[in-house]
Amino acid sequence: MTHGRFISYLRVSTDRQGRSGLGLEAQRAAVTDYLNGGAWTLIAEVVEIESGAKSDRPELDRALALCRAHRAILVVAKLDRLARDAHFLLGLHKAGVDFLACDMPSANRMTVGIMAVVAEEERRMISARTKAALAAAKARGRVLGGFRGRAGTGDDTARARAALQCNADARATALAPILERLDPDGTASLHALARALTAENVPTARGHSLWTPVAVARLRARLALASQ
Structure with missing residues (x-):
């Protein structure tokens, strides 16, 4: 039976998913289903809409700060979905905040520390392969780069x-x-x-x-x- 105070952290990768609720409802349901049946309080739900390629996680930082402020436990729906997100795992490992993964309740800080090292190495290897492929394409005479976007408008501002x-x-x-x-x-x-x-x-x-x-x-x- 689950007891205590919790801050839930939900993450989707695109703005479209965030607006539609795609992915969020499943994560929210997983958290609720896991916690139900105990004496618990969900203090806040924090939603991150970020590309997996970006390393900054402002909402994760806010969720961890709320956990510290409330002496609450961070709860995520699926740790395996974030297993390749080295920034998330390292932040969780170093935060000094207790956490709970609904799909991996036995996970602890040592677990995510090991997962973070593996994720970082995978990211390094992918980056090295990409750079090697680009260098080979350039050596073959292929022109790299191109249109990078457009100037911002008043509506953009x-x-x-x-x-x-x-x-x-x-x-x-x-x-x-x-x-x-x-x-x-x-x-x-x-x-x-x-x-x-x-x-x-x-x-x-x-x-x-x-x-x-x-x-x-x-x-x-x-x-x-x-x-x-």
């Missing part, structure tokens, strides 16, 4: 700004439960909340660990706008 706004709102919403726990009646001062958030190692919007009264005020203002 507006969409990028909207995406940043959406991400900021989502982060503020994820931090709302922590703020409510630290200040249930809304009377704590900005300085007191800044000290409390810093003490719990909750990262700021820029990823820093030191909160300021101004940052707390901005978080409160964003949450107030979101509730209107």
Whole structure:
């Protein structure tokens, strides 16, 4: 029987999958099915929409920060789906956060450490083969490269700004439960909340660990706008 507090981390590889829910619902169902029957609390669900080729995982970092802030366990639906994601595995190995993989409940930090080494070596070998193939093609006289995209338009800028706004709102919403726990009646001062958030190692919007009264005020203002 499962007990404790959990933060779930779900990941899909494309924006289209994220918008359609493709893959997310199956992961969400796997987490719920595994946890059901115990005395547990799912504090937050963090969704990452990233290409597998990218190494940055901002939402994973946020999920791990929430685990530390809430002393919660990170739960993922399928560890085998992420077994070749060296960045994810190394982050999990080094984070100092307890985790649970629904498809591999016996996995531990040593397990993911070994998997991370294997994934990193596989990625290195793939990169070496790709470079060798490109060098051979160039030696045969093939012209490499080509059109790399297009210049950004006003609509692109507006969409990028909207995406940043959406991400900021989502982060503020994820931090709302922590703020409510630290200040249930809304009377704590900005300085007191800044000290409390810093003490719990909750990262700021820029990823820093030191909160300021101004940052707390901005978080409160964003949450107030979101509730209107």
